[in-house]
Amino acid sequence: MKFEEIINKSMEKERISEEEALLLYRSDDIHTLGKAAETVNRRINRSYAYFIVNRHINPTNICVNRCRFCAFSRSWGQEGAYELTIEEILEKISSSEELLTEVHIVGGLHPYWSFDHYCRILTSIKKHFPSIQIKAFTAVEIDYFSRISGLSIRDVLMALKDNGLDLMPGGGAEILVHNIRQRLCPEKISADRWLEIHKIAHTLGIKTNATMLYGHIESLEDRIRHLSMLRALQDETGGFQAFIPLAYHATDTNMSSSIASGIDDLKTIAISRLFLDNIPHIKAYWIMLGEKLSQIALLFGADDLEGTVLEEKITHSAGATSAEGMKKEELVYLIKRTGKVPVQRDSFYNPLKVYDE
Ligand code: V47
Ligand code: SF4
Numbered sequence: 001m002k003f004e005e006i007i008n009k010s011m012e013k014e015r016i017s018e019e020e021a022l023l024l025y026r027s028d029d030i031h032t033l034g035k036a037a038e039t040v041n042r043r044i045n046r047s048y049a050y051f052i053v054n055r056h057i058n059p060t061n062i063c064v065n066r067c068r069f070c071a072f073s074r075s076w077g078q079e080g081a082y083e084l085t086i087e088e089i090l091e092k093i094s095s096s097e098e099l100l101t102e103v104h105i106v107g108g109l110h111p112y113w114s115f116d117h118y119c120r121i122l123t124s125i126k127k128h129f130p131s132i133q134i135k136a137f138t139a140v141e142i143d144y145f146s147r148i149s150g151l152s153i154r155d156v157l158m159a160l161k162d163n164g165l166d167l168m169p170g171g172g173a174e175i176l177v178h179n180i181r182q183r184l185c186p187e188k189i190s191a192d193r194w195l196e197i198h199k200i201a202h203t204l205g206i207k208t209n210a211t212m213l214y215g216h217i218e219s220l221e222d223r224i225r226h227l228s229m230l231r232a233l234q235d236e237t238g239g240f241q242a243f244i245p246l247a248y249h250a251t252d253t254n255m256s257s258s259i260a261s262g263i264d265d266l267k268t269i270a271i272s273r274l275f276l277d278n279i280p281h282i283k284a285y286w287i288m289l290g291e292k293l294s295q296i297a298l299l300f301g302a303d304d305l306e307g308t309v310l311e312e313k314i315t316h317s318a319g320a321t322s323a324e325g326m327k328k329e330e331l332v333y334l335i336k337r338t339g340k341v342p343v344q345r346d347s348f349y350n351p352l353k354v355y356d357e
Contacts, residue, residue, distance in 0.1 A: 003027045007036045018224045021259055021275045025220045030266055030300075037270035039299025044280055045303040049340040049348065051331040052179035052307035054102035054135075057092055058314070059084045059121060063108030065140075069253035070217060071318040073108050086124045093129055096344050098308050098328055100129075102347045105136035106171055106314075113147035115156070119163040126164035133166040133347040139197035140172035143189045153200050156242040161206060167347055168201055170209030175218045176226045183217060184255070195233055195341035202239025207348065209278070210240050214268060215248035215260030223268070227275045234278045241349065242304060243272055247288045251319025255293065262293055268299045273301030281349065287288075290322050291334060298338045302344075305331055 001009075004021045016024075022034060060083040063073035074081035084092075093103060103125060118141075122134055136146075137160065146343055157165075174184055176191035187199075198208050210216045210230050214223055234240050245268045250257045260268075273282050283304040284297035294305055310325035329343070335342035344356040 001028065003032075007032055009038055011036050011247070011278070012063055015277055016275060018228050019275060021224045021227065021271055022220060024271050024274065025224070025267060030263060031271045032271070035264060035274040036217035038299055041273050041282070041301045042302055047339075047341050048303065048346045049335045049353075050220045050281070050336065050342045050343050051335070052102050052329075052345055052347065053098045053100055053170055053328055054104055054307040055093065055096050055100050055310040057084075057260050058087055058106065059089060059108045059313050060110050060113070061313070062110050064111050065109055065185065065187040067188060068254040069184055069213065072314045076111055081262040086121055089121060089154050090124060090128055091131070092311070093125065096310060100132055101352065102133045104133055104169060104308070105109070105134065106138055106141065106169055109141065109144045113224055115145045115159075118145060119159060122160065122164040134170050135167045135347055136160075138169055139173035139194045139304045140189055142168075142197050142198040143193060153197055155202070157201055157204050157206060163202065165206070167241070168198075168206055168208040168244070170211040172209045174213045175222050175228070176229045177218070177222045183241050190227065198239065199237055201231060202237035207239055207241050209242045209244060211244045213246045213248055215264065216250075216255060216257045223273070226287050227272060231276055232277060232280060233277070239279070240279050242283050243276050244285050244306075245269060245272055246285065249315055249318035249320055251289070253258040253318055266297060267287055268296045270301045286326070287320060287322050288315050291326070295334045295338055297341060298335065305335065307331070
């Protein structure tokens, strides 16, 4: 099938195959691709572009895994290793300039913290800030909690939910292809395990996101395979809220690579929007794309910029040049300049304020 036929097919709400998505990736016609993705996006999200007033918190960078692409983690006792106390976490929330509606919590797999300690982080936040929604712990952490506590994944998730977990972020997915994972992050949970944990979360009513780390050793076929696994799970559960492509940053990692080009970033956003016809939101994570390219991505099929973030360590350890946080007004400005309507949302995409004046 030709490029134009595939574009027409996806605009006519027909699902595109892996081979067709690959053909789109191999085309250089990013204008047509972006226009099609934006048409599909507007059908789902109208002219809205979302953001959230949130803060990212990484309770520790001490991690028993050594993923080759990770510049954030440290071993126990290594220079630069840190662990926040619960009081320090609460202090970060209370001292935030913005009125937060969400905290996003992910971190290393700490060799000595108990599962109870992770639960206490959630209960303490909910006790002091009952209205804040908590998006916390990747499938990689959930698997680790199951191993250190002896509980099943289901029981771990139910305990976290009881202690205040509202939804889960999409990290740790990297590329859901076995031989790539073996080279990227051999100690990390398998692709099947990542998908299984999200499936269990969905069956318990916990919404999750999904990411894809791209621009390292993977091929275009691997990226499409990854998207295909997510689409298949979403057909079964409907539990993914958003998909977030993450552009690889290589500084201070054990895996060199040139940073993905702006063209590759925009193509990835657009193809994600066209291929993942069952996931409602595509996030252009401004921390990784940069402020200006994420603004353009809103015209290439993305409908969400993530949020104020306020403190970002994972990508900045690996050479990100974006700011570490943005003010709400700056996000509103970036969105307005695209001609879209900025919408401050909560963690479940309920609008809190629509800037349509
Ligand atoms: O899981 C690690 C990735 C993820 C690098 O769900 C790297 O709403 C680029 O998942 N270069 C954490 N990426 C970030 C994440 C996320 C961010 C914002 C919103 C949401 C959400 C999720 O960052 C990790 C890993 O896949 N990562 N190292 C690196 N060198
Ligand atoms: Fe640990 Fe996550 Fe970094 Fe891997 S990516 S080393 S699991 S913090």
